[in-house]
Amino acid sequence: MSEEFVQPLLQWYRANKRILPWRDKNNAYYTWVSEIMLQQTRVEAVKPYFTRFVTELPDVNALAECPEEKLLKLWEGLGYYSRVRNMQQAAIQMKEKYDSRLPEDYSLLLSLKGIGSYTAGAIASIAYGIPVPAVDGNVLRVMTRITENPEDIMKPSLRKKIEQEILEIIPKDCPGDFNQAMMELGAVVCVPNGQPKCEECPVQNFCMAGLHKTTEKYPVKAPKKPRNIENRTVFVIRDGESTAIRKRPSKGLLAGLYELPNTEGHLSREEALKYAESMNLEPLYIQELPQAKHIFSHIEWRMTGYLIRVSSLEQTDARGILFAKKKESEQKYAIPSAFGAYVRYMKEEIK
Numbered sequence: 481m482s483e484e485f486v487q488p489l490l491q492w493y494r495a496n497k498r499i500l501p502w503r504d505k506n507n508a509y510y511t512w513v514s515e516i517m518l519q520q521t522r523v524e525a526v527k528p529y530f531t532r533f534v535t536e537l538p539d540v541n542a543l544a545e546c547p548e549e550k551l552l553k554l555w556e557g558l559g560y561y562s563r564v565r566n567m568q569q570a571a572i573q574m575k576e577k578y579d580s581r582l583p584e585d586y587s588l589l590l591s592l593k594g595i596g597s598y599t600a601g602a603i604a605s606i607a608y609g610i611p612v613p614a615v616d617g618n619v620l621r622v623m624t625r626i627t628e629n630p631e632d633i634m635k636p637s638l639r640k641k642i643e644q645e646i647l648e649i650i651p652k653d654c655p656g657d658f659n660q661a662m663m664e665l666g667a668v669v670c671v672p673n674g675q676p677k678c679e680e681c682p683v684q685n686f687c688m689a690g691l692h693k694t695t696e697k698y699p700v701k702a703p704k705k706p707r708n709i710e711n712r713t714v715f716v717i718r719d720g721e722s723t724a725i726r727k728r729p730s731k732g733l734l735a736g737l738y739e740l741p742n743t744e745g746h747l748s749r750e751e752a753l754k755y756a757e758s759m760n761l762e763p764l765y766i767q768e769l770p771q772a773k774h775i776f777s778h779i780e781w782r783m784t785g786y787l788i789r790v791s792s793l794e795q796t797d798a799r800g801i802l803f804a805k806k807k808e809s810e811q812k813y814a815i816p817s818a819f820g821a822y823v824r825y826m827k828e829e830i831k
């Protein structure tokens with residue numbers, strides 16, 4: 481692995497880096513929040529979430545003390561809610577042990593809840609100038625192309641090997657810039673799915689796949705297992721004032737979040753009415769809603785829905801049902817985007 485590409489890479493980064501709300505702020509908390517948000521979400525989508533989050537919760541103490549409902553509401557739409565729950569646990573650890581700061585030590589960062597080698601490396605190098613690698617999916621892709629590495633990109637052993645290779649070349653005086661340059665190169669030049677822009681690439685002369693015109697072969701990915709398909713029926717059950725929602729169990733998919741009542745299978749109109757009656761409700765009106773799909777990492781929900789107007793939600797004897805007023809559904813309860821196609825019927829006028 482050649483060290484020679486470090487300088488051209490850094491020069492390119494310093495001349496071309498994107499301006500981002502968390503970049504060049506010298507704030508470890510900002511680096512942490514942004515890196516966790518970016519794990520499953522695109523940069524453009526993260527920007528407004530990041531700004532809102534750090535305005536509401538500007539430091540470790542504010543995050544540690546934030547009520548759960550508010551925390552989940554701030555995360556609503558980003559998905560993978562365990563990320564923000566883990567962040568709060570880590571913030572509590574920092575409050576108790578590290579004077580409410582992110583520790584300036586790679587191993588201590590790694591010991592915090594929800595912080596793995598990538599995030600610890602990003603915080604340590606970007607915020608504290610510690611020369612450790614930060615290997616995310618972008619960096620894995622760039623490195624497997626540069627070295628024409630034929631191993632499966634999902635293998636933990638490949639990540640370890642690449643971390644070791646980077647450790648050997650990372651510049652001691654600007655490790656944060658180097659790591660960000662690698663990520664930036666992967667995000668805007670050495671792009672996934674399709675053609676990397678090799679003619680614009682600052683490290684083209686050091687890249688084996690670029691030189692051999694074999695970029696389409698890298699990274700190597702083992703075929704994914706197919707997702708499980710689950711059919712579900714979602715209910716928007718309303719009286720004049722409110723919509724029925726309930727809290728999901730504290731473990732498993734979308735743990736502890738609020739949801740519209742739903743059940744397995746695609747129910748017919750008659751079955752849907754029976755469902756409402758089984759909750760001891762009196763249906764006055766039913767409307768079939770458009771079908772929708774939501775993809776989780778291992779499961780795909782294929783949903784159908786019904787809007788059911790009932791005389792009074794308060795008659796229900798179903799356990800765990802809450803009555804959300806129009807405003808509350810926007811401001812108080814975090815309903816995950818899996819139900820996004822049906823949430824708007826909580827507010828629409830019934831004709």
Ligand code: SF4
Nearest residue numbers: 670676678681687690
């Ligand atoms: Fe990626 Fe092409 Fe640059 Fe190689 S030359 S790192 S494949 S963009």
